[in-house]
Amino acid sequence: MADPQSNFAHCAELVREADPDRYFSSLLAPEDKRPYLQALYAFNFEIARVRESVREPMLGEIRLQWWRDALQGEARGDVRANPVAAALDDTIVKFRLPRQSLVDLIEARMFDLYDDPMPSLNDLEGYCGETSSSLIQLSSIVLNDGKDAGTADAAGHAGVAYAITGLLRAFPIHARQGQLYIPADILARHGVVREDIVTGRGGPGLKSALADMRAIARRHLDQVKTLRSTIPSAAKPAFRPLALIEPYLKAMEKRDYDPLHTPVDLPQWRKIWALWRGPF
DSSP states (O other), rough: OHHHHHHHHHHHHHHHHHHHHHHHTTTOOOOOHHHHHHHHHHHHHHHHHHHHHHHHHHHHHHHHHHHHHHHOOSSSSOGSSHHHHHHHHHHHHTTTTTHHHHHHHHHHGGGGGOOOOOOOHHHHHHHIIIIIIIHHHHHHHHTTTHHHHOOHHHHHHHHHHHHHHHHHHHHHHHHTOOOOOOOOOHHHHHOOOOOHHHTOOOOOHHHHHHHHHHHHHHHHHHHHHHGGGSSOOGGGGGGGGGGGGHHHHHHHTSTTOOTTTTTOOOOOHHHHHHHHHHHO
């Protein structure tokens, strides 16, 4: 069994490689809180990558069930042998985090295993709330020494804005995999059908639908800004990744942007500069 320090070091390395945006933002948090934020982010990555790591959905369900059981104390075998699970458990205990929020995150991620369409914007916002918003809220509790930071409303909007931006960035990958996160009601409004996306046809309707999604992300980001007075100073590092939303959305509005083939990223120095300045 690894010691706690090496478990947290494993999480830090995993997040640095797999989720650099959250990793760099965690470096701007107080030093004594960084390992715990990185444990949360490592757990989030482990759950998010389940689809890519299995050959069929049923195997993914089994893997997600293991994490669910681990959180609820029902897993078979030594959960402490998994460095991410061990670091996460230490974080939950130290800051009295609500385990149900993490279980709900896993439940929401079941959607990722299948190629079902996202039915509506309301469904997408719910998915983002259970995953991305929950992560921000849990991070706020860690940063606030285990006490509710009063950031639930701000975290709700922040998570939706951040997650939609991330889904738009990953759009070419999801299209190749046959996954559709753009809500069916928005696609239908612009006359877009599934085949337009998964075959790489695209078209003006798709560009309009994606423009709608960028507007929705910005609307939620604006809501966070109106709620910034409700975010205590201690919890602000949980919201730092939001500083990357506008630069990413602007990159998608360049003339040569092809949503089905153009990966959207920023130079590392620009990310660090934006995160250092903060979202508001």
